[in-house]
Amino acid sequence: MGSYVPGTQAEREQMLRAIGMEREDQLYADVPEQMLLREPLNIPSGMSELEVRNAMTELAEQNKVFKTVLRGAGAYDHYIPSIVKYIPAKEEFLTAYTPYQAEMSQGVLQSIFEYQTMICQLTGMDVSNASVYDGATAAAEAAAMCRDRKRTVTLVSGAVHPDTINTVRTYCYGSNTELRVVPCKDGVTDLEALQQMLTPEVSSVLVQQPNFFGQLEPAKEIGELVHNAKAMYILSCDPLSLAILPTPKEAGADVMVGEGQCLGLPIAWGGPYLGIMATTAKHMRKLPGRIVGETTDDAGNKAYVLSLQAREQHIRREKASSNICSNEALCALTAGLYMATMGPEGMREAAKQTAAKAHYLQAELCKLPGVELKYKGAFYQEFVTVSPKRCEILTALEDAGILGGLPLGENEILWCATEKVTKAELDKAVAVVKEVLAK
């Protein structure tokens, strides 16, 4: 078996004697006899590192890794620069706890302060927290942050990611508040329906940009409707797209949320990811989660600390704005590192090429007889096609080492492309689809 316990048998006996015991079972004298396990746990025996490596590698090999990924829907296969994989593996970053002791955690604190600043630069917002769990929980926390006693209803556009809608719904279930889904029209939020649903009890409206179907929402127009009704506007953005698309600030958002996975994190079967949350100066003290602030130490030197803790659970207990403590600090560090490595030009290039590849794929697919574009509005990296033989298309692509788009409603496929795929890969995918349709 494997073990990370350093004590030798002799040392353990010596330590037992030092505390006045003879046997290890005396350590558990407080546990009522009838509860103590008499049999060993019903799990396999431990293994050496080499055996574990073999067993885990076998499990990993049971997964199929597609060379080309044309599926997004909340997890985007962007290129991750080499250095972005190496640095977060540094043991100090990896093994440190939350930086409660500022005097020995300036490195973590500064990395978060830099991340917060980069998120503000990217989004145009005034203040970012240190991260929450993922994009879906960021949306749920934002909805909670916008509620007050009089305004308790959350509106969510039906074009928001289904996992996000269900997560917000679950948080609303928890707090005994209501969620209402605004219908879609032509693949975007139905503005007329939204206008009618903006009643005085509505606290906030959550919209995703680009939305689940890949379409660009009229974000600014929606913001005006929301603010006319005196509700708060939560915009969920793809952070990489903000290098070229209007910022949530420009769209009038009060709270920006987003899934930060596209900033240097692997798709990794869904996690760990990164929940981004930023807001305006006005709402800073309502923002949940950890926030790093700059101050000075007793000698007047610049120092970073976890700040504004009066909002948090360890001080406020049941009156806290959220129960969150651990977040995704190392993922935030990774995202900051990704943005620093790419720089403004690299970020713009990644976003531009993502859009270009997706548009090329769309144009080529829609040239094929029988393939139609479902929604005709502007899009960024995803689009929906309608075609016959959906199942055959996706299977043929898989056989060719390509993960095709996500099957949606009947005959629909939600496609995605990023800067990582080459024209040759896209041409190959289109050729496979063409062949299936020609059969």
Added chain:
Amino acid sequence: MKLIFEKSVPGRHSSILPACDVPEVDLGVKREEPLNLPELCENDVSRHYTQLCQRVHGVNCGFYPLGSCTMKYNPRIDEEMAALPGFTNVHPLAPKASVKGSEAVLELAAKYLCEIAGMDGMTFQPAAGAHGEFTGVLLIKQYHDARGDKARTKIIVPDSAHGTNPATAAMCGYDVVNVASAPNGCVDLEALKAVLGPDTAGLMLTNPNTVGIFDENILEITRLVHEAGGLCYYDGANLNAVMGHVRPGDMGFDCIHMNLHKTFATPHGGGGPGAGAVGCKEFLKGFLPKSVLMEGEGSIQVRGFAGNFLVVVRALTYLMTLGKEGIPEASTNAVLNANYLMQKIKGTFTPAFDRVCMHEFVLDLSEFKKETGVSALDVAKSLIDHGMHPPTMYFPLIVHEALMLEPTETESKETLDEAAEIFRALYAQAYSDPDYMHAAPHHAQIGRPDEVKAARNPIVRWTEA
């Protein structure tokens, strides 16, 4: 140390992407504001983060006896397995037939953890301990709602509990009933009985509790809650004390969260990502959260997709390594190390409860402070000068001037002996030179930061001068 923005040189960059091989597109709308991200070459980035890294104290740097956080050694094989392309390069919505390995990881981890916890079902969707608490209390809420029992509006939490417990109960729409602890730090049965009733939805409890004592009345406690119609939630923060010895399920708990980033050796990453796996008994399995896109409608859901999958990969690697022998051995040694360290410190600082402890213990410095003027904070900050991460301070709230130490099983006898020596030296110094300790740390990255200033005049981002 300069901020990364202050190192930016216009025009500097790394060469990451090729030229675009398809036509550019105009999306019709565009960002108007400038994008002020730092401009650096790759070596600049590498040096900057290495400098930051040198200003971080990790478990790899030295002793980290942070109570209730289980800062045990994080095995490097776990990291390497979590970086296997077969795990990192898999899309969460890939067809089921192509992700058999991922599904097997969750199944095995669930099976082993259910066995350790004495539970029947498990979800890995929660991303942290507090998130697991939220999920667990929502299981309780759904259970009562499914029976049409709307009268249960209260969650009982002991006054020794972690702040996340009451915060979670409030997030789940419950009123929080705080119950005072008995003088021995355990649940006061009479106080509990007094608050139980038809409005009780459940009890949130950790056992061993936050003062490191196993509550020997646990069966009576869970029986009383069940008798009143409530359910019992086990906060797994202290599970490292009892693995393979006694199971929360056998103590009468109905659901539990486990911090994989504490008990199952996955690293904390400076504050996440963690994983708050939630287990439950058979009758609650139908209420576990699921992803709409992965598994369809009809369930609650606490985040996107299946959770922090790569954290589960690390935990499974650890579980496979330790196995049925190593898991109880880890707990035994966690308890042994805590008792040994407490014994070595005793005679100087005073344990809040002078009895056999579990995996952690609390020192009560209130008398010491009266005599010397040196506070728990002063002692904590002085430890930094000795290269040791301070214990948890001022928690639990029921002990004044508390320092809570959890050495974990992966520390050697020498480390514990050295730590005890440092504590003894600081105890003596408090009598000889208290002022020096009031001003500690003296040799750290910074002196004590002005937290009041940070909160009154918040600077939470860099702005160009």
